[in-house]
Amino acid sequence: MAGAQPGQIIDDRFELLARLGAGGMGTVWRARDLALHREVALKEVRPADQMARSGPDAERTLRERVLREARALARIDHPNVVRIYHIVDIEPHPWLVMELLPGNSLEALARRGPLPPAEAIRLGRDVLAGLRAAHAAGIHHRDVKPANVLLRDGGSSAVLTDFGIAAVAGSTSLTVTGGIVGSPEYIAPERIRGAPDHPAADLWSLGVMLYVLTEGYSPLRRGTTLATLSAVLEDPVPPPVRSGPLGDVLRILLVKDPAARPDAARLDAMLAHAQAPSQTPQTPQAAWAYAPTGTNAVPPARGRSRSALVAGIAAGAVLLAGGITAALVLPGGGTEANGSDDPTTTPSDTAEPPPSDEPTADPTGDPTGDASEEPTAEPPRETDPAPGDIAPGTWIAQLFSEPVATGTEVRDQRLTAIRASVPEADVLLSDDYASLNPGYWVIYVSDDFDDGTDAVEFCAEHGLTDGNACVGRYLSDSANDADLICHPMDGGSGRCEED
Numbered sequence: 001m002a003g004a005q006p007g008q009i010i011d012d013r014f015e016l017l018a019r020l021g022a023g024g025m026g027t028v029w030r031a032r033d034l035a036l037h038r039e040v041a042l043k044e045v046r047p048a049d050q051m052a053r054s055g056p057d058a059e060r061t062l063r064e065r066v067l068r069e070a071r072a073l074a075r076i077d078h079p080n081v082v083r084i085y086h087i088v089d090i091e092p093h094p095w096l097v098m099e100l101l102p103g104n105s106l107e108a109l110a111r112r113g114p115l116p117p118a119e120a121i122r123l124g125r126d127v128l129a130g131l132r133a134a135h136a137a138g139i140h141h142r143d144v145k146p147a148n149v150l151l152r153d154g155g156s157s158a159v160l161t162d163f164g165i166a167a168v169a170g171s172t173s174l175t176v177t178g179g180i181v182g183s184p185e186y187i188a189p190e191r192i193r194g195a196p197d198h199p200a201a202d203l204w205s206l207g208v209m210l211y212v213l214t215e216g217y218s219p220l221r222r223g224t225t226l227a228t229l230s231a232v233l234e235d236p237v238p239p240p241v242r243s244g245p246l247g248d249v250l251r252i253l254l255v256k257d258p259a260a261r262p263d264a265a266r267l268d269a270m271l272a273h274a275q276a277p278s279q280t281p282q283t284p285q286a287a288w289a290y291a292p293t294g295t296n297a298v299p300p301a302r303g304r305s306r307s308a309l310v311a312g313i314a315a316g317a318v319l320l321a322g323g324i325t326a327a328l329v330l331p332g333g334g335t336e337a338n339g340s341d342d343p344t345t346t347p348s349d350t351a352e353p354p355p356s357d358e359p360t361a362d363p364t365g366d367p368t369g370d371a372s373e374e375p376t377a378e379p380p381r382e383t384d385p386a387p388g389d390i391a392p393g394t395w396i397a398q399l400f401s402e403p404v405a406t407g408t409e410v411r412d413q414r415l416t417a418i419r420a421s422v423p424e425a426d427v428l429l430s431d432d433y434a435s436l437n438p439g440y441w442v443i444y445v446s447d448d449f450d451d452g453t454d455a456v457e458f459c460a461e462h463g464l465t466d467g468n469a470c471v472g473r474y475l476s477d478s479a480n481d482a483d484l485i486c487h488p489m490d491g492g493s494g495r496c497e498e499d
Helices: 056-074 106-110 117-136 199-215 225-234 246-253 264-275 306-315 408-419 452-461
Strands: 014-023 026-033 038-045 084-088 095-098 149-151 158-160 326-329 335-338 394-403 426-429 440-449 471-475 485-487
Touching: 014 038, 056 084, 056 095, 106 149, 106 199, 117 149, 117 158, 117 199, 117 246, 117 264, 199 246, 199 264, 246 264, 394 408, 394 452, 408 426, 408 440, 440 452, 440 471, 452 471, 452 485
Parallel strands: none
Antiparallel strands: 014 026, 026 038, 038 095, 084 095, 149 158, 326 335, 394 440, 394 471, 426 440, 471 485
């Protein structure tokens, strides 16, 4: 059906009325369902020129991707997630029949200038609600960005769209060697490192999106894809200056250790408080109370240069496999590999960030450099922790976390690298403590710290003065203690003492 025109009938049922948007992976049409007498959105999924030239295998992969998007959406019934009604699986390419959302995208809204923080928070909570529904269904979106959020009439609510590269639990990954899954400036650092999909990665992307909406520029976008990926890994996120009460939430959320980010429920509580702070008492127990007030960068890692990191990204692009490539239009007008097929995606007109003279932060929160290096250090001792190794009610200095799914070999490489400068470091399983986010190996130091301030003082003694490299965490059997996190700002900020 290439070259479709208004008035054309698809599958003897859907009359094309007008184009709503077009991009590298196809066109979205406003159409009329002749059987049910209602208007719908019809997504004509055509391969990009690059994929078409790749031959039949690439086109078959595209078809599988479309079917996966349809199945993913069909598993979610939520007002903040676009609804799918039907799929037309015909040659030469399929069509998706979806809910018609005549409003603009958040990207179009952002082009008019920064949003008031209260408006951004309201829309962000809508997107978060959609993500929570997706995560509950075992789906990780993996490409949360303004272009993939549409608004209902009058901007009454935000709707998450484009699940084309979503990771669905139990499904087979669609991979292309070297493919970049998602839009680079919104990708979470752990996904660039090849970590398994986790809700925390979608929450990072949501945080970057909220930053763009309120600050008016993308904090980690650079001139090329490799430079952008390097910035996501290595550069500190500039402290928000226009985001008002949202700024504290962004400082907490946009930390590069996923285990130190708030989960979706706590993030929603933080956003609710930022949305109406006068209606919520400010107490030390509040999840938002540990927000740092600035950003200090980690001292440059020994033996690690920015150029070496960029080279490592180029050599290790296969870590980004897990979706298929499409066309990404960069700010400079070039085209790079990207996982999004949203036909409404266009280059952003928002301004580039102002030059920053902040020092470079360590990309992984690892103060010793790349885990693949062979530092001179003692061999790793036995690191398989047993439940109860550390009694609940203990403060630790958390140095890094690695998803359990990456395996013990990766964990032990990371631990060996960290021990080169912090010999006392050890590892525990976060699942053993209700106050920690589950699913991580946490690399830590326990030294009979009296409180979180004591822990971050230990961090400072080792030159770890940024929340991406070291925080104080409280181990307990209560999920209510999950916000007992002490950041190293000003010698300790946030919730640094238990009640």
